[in-house]
Amino acid sequence: MASIELQQVSKIYQNNQYSVRDVNLKINDGEFVIFLGPSGCGKSTTLRMIAGLESITSGELRINGQNVNRVAPRDRNIAVVFQSYALYPHMTVAENMAFGLKMRGTPAAIIRQKVAETAAMLGLDQLLHRKPAALSGGQRQRVALGRAIVREPQAFLLDEPLSNLDAQLRAEMRTELIKLHRRLGKTMVYVTHDQVEAMTMGDRICIMRDGYLVQSGTPLEVYANPANTFVAQFLSSPPINLVSCIVRSRAGEIFLELDGGRLIRVSDYAQQHYRRHEGKPVILGIRPEDFHARQHGAHWQPLPFNVTAVEALGAENIVTGTIDNVRFVVRLDRHTLPAPGERLTLYMDPDPLHLFDSHTGDVLSRPASPPFIN
Incomplete structure (x- = not known):
């Protein structure tokens, strides 16, 4: 060897x-x-x-x-x-x-x-x-x-x-x-x-x-x-969703504000860690598989989703749509097959989300062992 x-x-x-x-x-x-x-x-x-x-x-x-x-x-x-x-x-x-x-x-x-x-x-x-x-x-x-x-x-x-x-x-x-x-x-x-x-x-x-x-x-x-948006996009298919947003504080809690004003709450484990970026523009990275048709976690956030395109692959369905005019691609199980034009409520698991620097694309540090990683 x-x-x-x-x-x-x-x-x-x-x-x-x-x-x-x-x-x-x-x-x-x-x-x-x-x-x-x-x-x-x-x-x-x-x-x-x-x-x-x-x-x-x-x-x-x-x-x-x-x-x-x-x-x-x-x-x-x-x-x-x-x-x-x-x-x-x-x-x-x-x-x-x-x-x-x-x-x-x-x-x-x-x-x-x-x-x-x-x-x-x-x-x-x-x-x-x-x-x-x-x-x-x-x-x-x-x-x-x-x-x-x-x-x-x-x-x-x-x-x-x-x-x-x-x-x-x-x-x-x-x-x-x-x-x-x-x-x-x-x-x-x-x-x-x-x-x-x-x-x-x-x-x-x-x-x-x-x-x-x-x-x-x-x-x-x-x-x-x-490590950055390039790696996040390259090492997945379909690619990770990368969306511009701003870190906001509301009633003492940290949220991510999308274009149009929609707020996505940051998970409990990362609240204090991301607080240092309050008021700054960042890039939210969330993978297609972290959206779900049913709510399994109490902290999963319901989001309105307007379907624009569907790829039915048999074992799963890749669905493109918008949340308040912000484009997302989601991966749903084979039992959830919406039609273009349909409006769904999807549940986003916020634990695996990443925040990236809006200028360099480098990932913003977060707690070393979040609960979704063994």
């Missing part, structure tokens, strides 16, 4: 444009880390610098405590799996998996043993004689993984390996990769722009934007405590 550490790592191209800027990150032995972010944020460049496929402009990259800035990719003992399968079309599955070992002069008997063991692990043992053209997308991706596994690297780097697959295959391969990580126990770094992959696969998510590492933490930690 391998620990990987980036210390103030940056990448600048010839046009003096930063692709990655001052990234500090420690990836522990056996950890499954996800680099998440939109296209062009620097996540693939970071992965390629770890692999040695991109040079480092400044900073230091350490693997197992050793500086590898000038170590060739072949000497880092790290396997890379790309979005394209990069299989040799004229070779069989067995030959593709064995190719790297053969080039290293590994004895034929050891190659056969490793290919057989890896093929059995990945469910490819009945396909070893086939060529890539006779395989499905998921099977080809498993072959690409198998080619990396037989090398027995100390770490795996995966650059959007599932993006060429359809939705069902992606879900299946997510499960297979999770099982594979548990079985091998090796360090894995996985690049994706897919929030579902990030939330379901990784031990830790590292969210990047414009070359910067914006936030790092376990999936549920980052989801429950986003």
Whole structure:
């Protein structure tokens, strides 16, 4: 296994444009880390610098405590799996998996043993004689993984390996990769722009934007405590509702005043904490799933909701509408299917709401352990 550490790592191209800027990150032995972010944020460049496929402009990259800035990719003992399968079309599955070992002069008997063991692990043992053209997308991706596994690297780097697959295959391969990580126990770094992959696969998510590492933490930690509006929006689908409001005090209690005058009371645990922002404009962040058709908590606030659009997804319904002309998107259970133009009373759970600085977008601090986080 391998620990990987980036210390103030940056990448600048010839046009003096930063692709990655001052990234500090420690990836522990056996950890499954996800680099998440939109296209062009620097996540693939970071992965390629770890692999040695991109040079480092400044900073230091350490693997197992050793500086590898000038170590060739072949000497880092790290396997890379790309979005394209990069299989040799004229070779069989067995030959593709064995190719790297053969080039290293590994004895034929050891190659056969490793290919057989890896093929059995990945469910490819009945396909070893086939060529890539006779395989499905998921099977080809498993072959690409198998080619990396037989090398027995100390770490795996995966650059959007599932993006060429359809939705069902992606879900299946997510499960297979999770099982594979548990079985091998090796360090894995996985690049994706897919929030579902990030939330379901990784031990830790590292969210990047414009070359910067914006936030790092376990999936549920980052989801429950986003560092800013970018993270809050990016790590959810549909995105979090972000609404301008002003912190107000009424009869000694703290409320959030929406455009139009609607007041939303802040939860008891955060009353004193948010009082310091009284009179200031802020951005309210409330996720679609924190609106409900029925009141289960005594402190949940009833709000009038005018439906403008409905997406019926079967298991749930995504409903767009307005509260006093302020637009919100809510997620309702499959038993609540309103029609456009209908007026509902929805109940908002105020415990998970976030307040962000209206200028910087950074989250405003709140009590460390609110009751909705275990």
